[in-house]
Amino acid sequence: MSVTIKDVAxxxxxxxxxxxxxxNNSAAVSEETAAAVNEVIKEMGYSPNFLGRNLRKCETNNILAILPSxxxxxxxxxxxxxxxAAYPNYDILLSTSNSHLGTEMRLLEMLFNRTVDAAVLLGTQLEAQTLNDLNKRYNIALCCERVSGAKILTVTINDEAAAYDAVKMFLEKGKTKIGLVTTGGHTDALSSVDREAGYVRALSEYGIKAEEKYIYRCSYEYSDGCEAMKYFLSLDEMPQAIFCISDLLAAGVIKQAFKExxxxxxxxxxxxxxxxxxxxxxxxxITTVAQPGYDMGRMVINKLLDNMHSTVKNxxxxxxxxxLVIRGSAK
Structure with a gap:
C-alpha cells in the first residue's frame, strides 16, 4: 500500500x-523539524500527490503563455x-496560436477549465470587449502587443515613439528619401500600425510627405526583406535609407542590397x-530599436502574480x- 501523508506525520x-x-517550504516550520520530517519522507518513500493537492486548493501553479508564432x-x-519571474513557484507553459482565433480560444480553454491559473497573450486575435469580459473572470495579461480599448494588464513599449526615433535618426543626417518595410495590410497587430505612424510623424516634422511608393507592405519573413529591396531598386529614385519594422526584414534588405x-x-x-x-x-x-524583452517578461509575470493574489486588479x-542601438548598417 502507498504511504500517505498521515503515515508520515x-x-x-x-x-x-x-x-x-x-x-510547501513554509517558513513557519523550524529547520530541525523540517529536517526530521524530510528524513522520514525519504525513509518511507513518500511521494505527495501534487495534482490532487492542486485541485483541492484550485491552483495548478501553471501560467499559460500563448505566442502568435x-x-x-x-x-x-x-x-x-x-x-x-515565475520560478520557483510557477511554471510557464508555452503554446502557439499561429495567429488563428480558433486555436487561441481552444488554448484558452486551459484557463476556463482551471488547467492553468492565468494566461499571458503575446499577441492576440481577440477583440478588446472579449478581453475585457475574460479579464473579469480570469487572470490574463497582454505582453508586447497592445490591444486598443482593452482594459487589462499590458506590458509593452511605445512603438510609435520608437519608430519615430529611428526615422528621425536618418532625417538628422540629411536623408530625405526614406523607405519603410512594414507588415501593414498583412496583420492586425497594432505594433505595425504604430510603427508606421511613427515613420509618418517623423517625416512630417521635417516637412516631408510620406509617399506610398516608398512603403513596401509584406509579412515578417526574411525573404520579404529581399523582395522589398528589389522593389525599391525598381523605383526611379531609390531610398537613401530604409526603416524596417523587424530585424529579419532588415537582414533581407541588406542581403539583397549587397547582391546588387x-x-x-x-x-x-x-x-x-x-x-x-x-x-x-x-x-x-544591423542598427536597430531594442525592446527590453527580458524586462517585459519579468514585469508581466510579477504584475500578473500580484493580480492573482489581490482582490483589486492592476x-x-x-x-x-x-x-536605438547603432551598428554598421547606419553608423
Missing amino acids: KAAGVSVATVSRVL TSHTVYSDIIRGMQD GIAVGTQLEVCGFDNISLSEMYTPG NDMIVLDHK
Missing part, C-alpha cells in the same frame, strides 16, 4: 498540517524573463527593430523604455 511525531507546511526570436528574451552591389552603411542606410541576436552577428551589424498599460 505519525512516524515523524508531528501533525499532518506540519508535514504539509514542510512540503515561434518563428520570431524576439520572443525568446521575453519568455526567459517570464520563466525567471550597394554598400550598406554608406550608399544605403538600414535600421531594423527588436535587436535580436542576429542583428549583432550580421555583417554589417489593469494598467505599463510602457517600458526602448533604445
